[in-house]
Amino acid sequence: MxxxxxxxxxxxxxxxxxxxxxxxxxxxxxxxxxxxxxxxxxxxxxxxxxxxxxGLIDCHTHVCITQTRRDPFGLPRSVRPLSAVPVLRTLLRLGVTTVRDAWGADAGVRMAVEKGWIDGPQILLSLRQVGTTGAIGDLWAPRTGPLDFFDDPSLPDPIFDGPDGARAVVRRMVRAGADWIKATATGSMAIGTGVHDIELTADEMTALVDEAQRRGGRKVMVHAHGARAAELAARSGAGSIEHGTFLDETAVRAMAESGTWYVPTLSVTQSDPEHAPEGAAEAHRKSMRLAIDAGVRIAMGTDNPVRPHTEVLWELRHLADAGLGDAGALRAATIEAARLLGLADDRxxxxxxxxxxxxxxxxxxxxxxxxxxxxxxxxxxxxxxxx
CATH class of the missing domain: 2.30.40.10 (Urease, subunit C, domain 1)
Structure with missing residues (x-):
């Protein structure tokens, strides 16, 4: 006993x-x-x-891409999952006991934690960030064509076009073990382009959401910096908007009405605001104020390793300073995060x-x-x- x-x-x-x-x-x-x-x-x-x-819950992290961000093409394939070992140990020692990986980790990393081969938080997977041709997950160069340094049977092809393609990409991810579907609806601040673009159609977004729901009640988390992409995702039934750096009143109203959560990943702009894209730090704080005023539910996520994983707890102070207060920030990192992930009956x-x-x-x-x-x-x- x-x-x-x-x-x-x-x-x-x-x-x-x-x-x-x-x-x-x-x-x-x-x-x-x-x-x-x-x-x-x-x-x-x-x-x-x-x-x-x-225990704390990080709803948007990347436990396997610290090394591949530094050298995406010159590393052996095994570096990607093995690099997660020190990251997972660090997160657990800092009190993070559950994470939703927002692309990069495969089902083998989740299994290694579940079986006790390595120490770490419980992992929910998205595998890849799915998107349309030309989206941020579509790596391509004029000289060589497609460049996929995540090419691996455990991380299926994330590129699709059209509603039928959207359903197919969801099926590929679910077959490989995804708990959530991660979709990209705008460009990336890290790349510096397209943050206000809308990289998929309403029909494509609706198909992603519908097919995910059909496959065991899964949900879609949507990378969206700009307001119009966030609004489209919310109106289509997305589970959460990730980042939401440039939201407006129309977008947060759509999120509140649709029950779409906000995972702001404030560390991206608030930990080192002087080196964030111009105007992004203040826009991000404004998005938080709008979301709070509209009654949008908020859960903690960091988007590390945009910042080092050792800084995971900084996200709490950013949430507090951006309008949630200390108790609200802790709520976002615990029971609200558990509710977003469908785990509130358990933690x-x-x-x-x-x-x-x-x-x-x-x-x-x-x-x-x-x-x-x-x-x-x-x-x-x-x-x-x-x-």
């Missing part, structure tokens, strides 16, 4: 209300089995004066029956700016993570 681990004497954050209240927490196996005052267990850990949080808050993914901080302040310095313990699936 599993031992009961007692986290004793701390304060527990209710992420929905933002209030922290004194309580003990008991873990058994990979579950939280009791929350209350005066509890007992087989092994007690003193959390007096500290704050207990749910995202400290409650009986939920997965035993927890952080223990020194001091009971609900302050996102100091989390990394205060982080004392991380539990994932009920097991303490070596830090």
């Amino acid at each position: 599993s031992r009961r681990i007692l986290l004793r004497g701390g304060s527990v954050l209710d992420v929905d209300s933002g209030a922290a209240r004194p309580a003990d927490v008991v873990l058994e196996g990979d579950r939280i089995v009791d929350v209350g005052i005066g509890l007992d267990g087989d092994e007690a850990i003193d959390c007096a004066g500290g704050l207990v949080l749910p 995202g808050e400290i409650a009986v029956g939920k997965r035993a993914d927890l952080l223990v901080l020194a001091g009971d302040a609900v302050d996102c700016a100091s989390i990394e310095e205060r982080l004392q313990r991380v539990f994932h699936n009920g097991v303490e993570v070596a830090r």
Whole structure:
């Protein structure tokens, strides 16, 4: 029988209300089995004066592309999945216990974590970012034609055209193990072109969403910097808009009315605003204010390694500063992120029956700016993570 681990004497954050209240927490196996005052267990850990949080969820990261961003063509194929090992270990030690990979990781990386071959957060996969001919995932050069440095049977061809092609690309991704479908609707700020373009038609977007839904109720996450592409994706039933740097009132209204989530990845423009494209940092903050005012639901995502994975917790302070406040930022990184990913019945808050993914901080302040310095313990699936 599993031992009961007692986290004793701390304060527990209710992420929905933002209030922290004194309580003990008991873990058994990979579950939280009791929350209350005066509890007992087989092994007690003193959390007096500290704050207990749910494990954090990064809804937009890339665990396998740190090295391929540096040298996309000169590396052996095995570098891509193996480079995820230190990244996943880093995220887990910083309290991130679930991630949605926004392209780059394949089903083998997810399996390695599930089987305990490597340490890391639970991974939800999108495999590739699917898009139309000429979109940002369509790598091509005049001298050679197609250039796909992710060419690998485990990462299927992401390029499509037309509604039938959209359905086919969803089927290819699902066959290879995708949990989500990642689609690109605009160009990229990293490349510096097309951020206000709309790179697919309404019929293509609708087909992506419909086919994903047919395939086990999957959803589509949409890379969209510009307002019109975000509006189109929301009106077509997309699950989430990623980045949304240049939203406007019409776009956020469409997102609110359609129940489309916003994963702003503020680290892209806020961690080093002087080196962001001109006007992008302020536009991104304005998009956040518009989304909050419109009642759009927001979940945390970083888009790392645009910034180093060691900076994952910076996204919390950016969310707080952009209008959510500290409690709202933590909500976006826990229960709201779990709701977006369809995992709220299993994690995202400290409650009986939920997965035993927890952080223990020194001091009971609900302050996102100091989390990394205060982080004392991380539990994932009920097991303490070596830090």
